[in-house]
Amino acid sequence: MKSFLSILILSGFFLSCISEESPSRTDENLVQNLSTGVWEISLFEVDKINRSAEFEGIGFSFFPNGQVEALRGTQLLGQGAWSSGTNSGRVEVRLAFPNTPPFSMLNADWYQVFIQNDRIQLRNSSPESDNFLILKKQ
Template identity: 25%
Template structure:
């Protein structure tokens, strides 16, 4: 094997390993931010129409084990699931009980902007464009 080709293969495998390491650290940081504290829906629209009234009393606690707890006031109303995909900048959430507000949150949300205390995301489902803004409380 040509020495230059050998060095190129080693460099490529090293860079691939670095990329995976960086992605893992990004996932860990995102997990820490999302699971540290509760979140509330501050803005919610369906096809541009204000629909925040569905979430007036709700807050959400994301857990490291992939569950999300939906609180209506102080009452735990439902536990759903969630999965973050850092490279795709998306979060999948699922609530299965027929609670209208929570069913609106089920699907893959594309994160458009985020900070350590806010998230803006969109979801296209059933021919509707849903947008939300979450704030950490």
Template identity: 65%
Template sequence: MIGKNSHMKSLLAFLLLACFSCSCSSEENPSRTDENLVQNLSTGQWAISSFVENGLERGGDFAGVDFSFFPNGQIEAYRGTQLLGQGSWSSGNAVRRIEVRISFPSGSPFVDLNADWYQVFIRLNRIQLRNTRIDSDDFLILQRR
């Protein structure tokens, strides 16, 4: 009976381990962490490959503009070496998603990007964000240069 009890304990331990490893969701993917988003954004320059606002594609409005996101929370927009504008950004975890807040001062040509965005997709060279407003279908795709 002792051998059978030991076998049952081993089987139970295996089943618990199998259930635990299968219960991990895609939300727990390490590429979805705030730390990885900050590290990704603050490395290199980014261009807007798509910006949809109120159902209209406006990515062309930002053609030729590169954005640098600095770890200290500053954003700079350049065309070549010419500085076009400065703003701020921050990120954090909110209700099972990563959020990014972009803010340029009023009068800036980049004020339309001001919003709270949430991370939909992140890879080394591409980040897709969606506006957090419930009634919004706005999204922003950044591509590393």
């Protein structure tokens, strides 16, 4: 009985150490995920203020050539650029839209917090602000 209990405890310990993020957090995974399908903003929070409603109904298409388009249905609302890389061991994505609201609010270097095939959570923090961006595949 003691050996069964020991095995059960050890199994629980090792299973608790497994990361929730199935895909590894790499720049290639981020590019591959973003470059397929259309994404929507499920959360955009600026200094604890939810600004998600400003992007309701807008889909974002990220192209491998570094272009990003914002569309409502088939209507093109805005175009910008995106890139990814690593900085200090963190996977990052940079968004750059022209100075046109609401898209210009997304302009930042975002670092990846969580990634799945249909959900990517990003964060941008500095001494002045703490912002969150969650993208979900449509």
